[in-house]
Amino acid sequence: MANICLILEFDGTAYAGWQVQANGVSVQQVVEAKLAELLGAPVRLVSSGRTDAGVHARGMVANFHTDRDLPLSAYREGLNRLLPADIAVREARQVGEDFHARFAARGKWYRYSLCLTPVRSPLQGRYSWQLRAPLNAEAMAEAARHLVGVHDFAAFRTSGCDARTTVREIFSVDIQAEEPLLHIDVRGSGFLRNMVRVMVGTLVEVGLGKRAPGDVAALLGGCGERAGRTAPPQGLCLMEVWY
Amino acid sequence: MANICLILEFDGTAYAGWQVQANGVSVQQVVEAKLAELLGAPVRLVSSGRTDAGVHARGMVANFHTDRDLPLSAYREGLNRLLPADIAVREARQVGEDFHARFAARGKWYRYSLCLTPVRSPLQGRYSWQLRAPLNAEAMAEAARHLVGVHDFAAFRTSGCDARTTVREIFSVDIQAEEPLLHIDVRGSGFLRNMVRVMVGTLVEVGLGKRAPGDVAALLGGCGERAGRTAPPQGLCLMEVWY
Numbered sequence: 001m002a003n004i005c006l007i008l009e010f011d012g013t014a015y016a017g018w019q020v021q022a023n024g025v026s027v028q029q030v031v032e033a034k035l036a037e038l039l040g041a042p043v044r045l046v047s048s049g050r051t052d053a054g055v056h057a058r059g060m061v062a063n064f065h066t067d068r069d070l071p072l073s074a075y076r077e078g079l080n081r082l083l084p085a086d087i088a089v090r091e092a093r094q095v096g097e098d099f100h101a102r103f104a105a106r107g108k109w110y111r112y113s114l115c116l117t118p119v120r121s122p123l124q125g126r127y128s129w130q131l132r133a134p135l136n137a138e139a140m141a142e143a144a145r146h147l148v149g150v151h152d153f154a155a156f157r158t159s160g161c162d163a164r165t166t167v168r169e170i171f172s173v174d175i176q177a178e179e180p181l182l183h184i185d186v187r188g189s190g191f192l193r194n195m196v197r198v199m200v201g202t203l204v205e206v207g208l209g210k211r212a213p214g215d216v217a218a219l220l221g222g223c224g225e226r227a228g229r230t231a232p233p234q235g236l237c238l239m240e241v242w243y
Numbered sequence: 244m245a246n247i248c249l250i251l252e253f254d255g256t257a258y259a260g261w262q263v264q265a266n267g268v269s270v271q272q273v274v275e276a277k278l279a280e281l282l283g284a285p286v287r288l289v290s291s292g293r294t295d296a297g298v299h300a301r302g303m304v305a306n307f308h309t310d311r312d313l314p315l316s317a318y319r320e321g322l323n324r325l326l327p328a329d330i331a332v333r334e335a336r337q338v339g340e341d342f343h344a345r346f347a348a349r350g351k352w353y354r355y356s357l358c359l360t361p362v363r364s365p366l367q368g369r370y371s372w373q374l375r376a377p378l379n380a381e382a383m384a385e386a387a388r389h390l391v392g393v394h395d396f397a398a399f400r401t402s403g404c405d406a407r408t409t410v411r412e413i414f415s416v417d418i419q420a421e422e423p424l425l426h427i428d429v430r431g432s433g434f435l436r437n438m439v440r441v442m443v444g445t446l447v448e449v450g451l452g453k454r455a456p457g458d459v460a461a462l463l464g465g466c467g468e469r470a471g472r473t474a475p476p477q478g479l480c481l482m483e484v485w486y
Contacts, residue, residue, distance in 0.1 A: 123254055
């Protein structure tokens with residue numbers, strides 16, 4: 001029995017998220033169907049986590065067990081020929097029998113991209129949140145520093161989050177310009193539902209001057225104050241998962 | 244009678260090119276229809292040139308005459324509300340009565356993007372040519388230097404090109420890496436049909452070692468030798484037009 005780990009890249013525009021669900025086609029569903037075609041048997045993928053509808057990934061990690069003894073190239077070249085243009089396997093590795101893509105994950109890097117052109121940009125709109133307003137990046141960086149560390153992020157999740165504890169560790173929040181984009185790179189041990197998107201929505205309110213940078217610290221007390229709006233999905237990309 | 248000049252950005256994926264034609268919807272057609280809606284009268288756009296089906300633009304220039312006296316913001320904010328997500332007006336200016344977007348153009352900058360990831364990349368595929376093979380960028384740069392200057396580019400056009408003369412001036416061809424992309428920036432006074440895409444196809448053959456850099460000089464004699472294949476449209480973007 002081999003345990004195979006895949007690193008997947010996908011454009012999430014057309015999908016109802018990673019996880020199989022009732023409404024719409026999910027990325028997991030498409031990959032499982034094509035794997036079943038390749039292996040001649042049903043396959044169940046275990047992923048490093050879910051991504052929401054419309055969110056992209058450059059490094060989603062998922063593993064599965066199989067008793068077929070195919071060369072690893074079958075999972076890269078072979079599976080890539082079967083998958084649609086908006087999903088691809090970047091790497092396939094054989095991993096130890098106990099490897100579990102979710103439980104073994106030690107950290108994740110998410111990138112959120114804001115587009116700062118004065119009018120909407122058709123060439124950036126698919127992979128960014130178009131704000132059409134100048135942002136104070138320094139104020140955003142000051143606010144972002146409060147988010148780093150071990151905190152109660154209860155204010156930064158959305159309804160439907162069923163996590164037992166809301167304490168998470170954020171390793172870093174880096175804001176860097178790549179004209180006309182502003183990237184917010186968030187690295188952490190784990191994330192609550194929509195946590196990165198609520199963080200970004202909050203940082204954007206700071207960037208727009210609607211909230212002071214120091215206000216972000218108050219949100220981390222878990223005392224019920226509300227964070228900002230949830231940033232739209234198409235600006236978010238799961239870049240990497242560490243094990 | 245005002246002469247209005249628009250700078251347009253569009254994602255060409257869904258269009259049969261800039262120019263109105265029988266098969267498929269063109270960008271020009273969509274912009275003219277929305278302008279007619281805005282102005283309450285039919286409008287004919289004069290553009291800096293055509294772009295082929297699937298080619299993108301960040302700075303397509305087009306002008307039109309109108310006797311309506313609308314503020315310029317109507318052509319930016321107003322028209323952008325009417326246009327679909329894959330087309331936008333970046334700027335609108337009032338220009339002199341004689342301004343003609345095609346005849347007045349002094350030069351153009353095209354960018355062609357190659358994607359060099361070892362497997363196809365769903366997040367880059369919409370705006371690049373995915374080669375999945377390493378390229379010798381130094382050999383390509385050497386070949387590119389031969390293209391700069393005033394030359395007969397007859398070997399670098401495709402059938403259907405009805406230009407009276409095939410002599411053009413190329414100001415510069417710059418190759419620069421932006422991982423995982425390799426951009427080929429071509430600036431010149433004018434271009435034959437598919438000229439940039441044939442240039443890129445030829446430079447890629449050099450990068451793959453299928454053609455020596457010096458061979459490119461021989462193609463410029465106009466003596467009938469054949470240039471490389473035409474690179475696919477989705478890697479090409481009209482960046483800017485100078486007047």
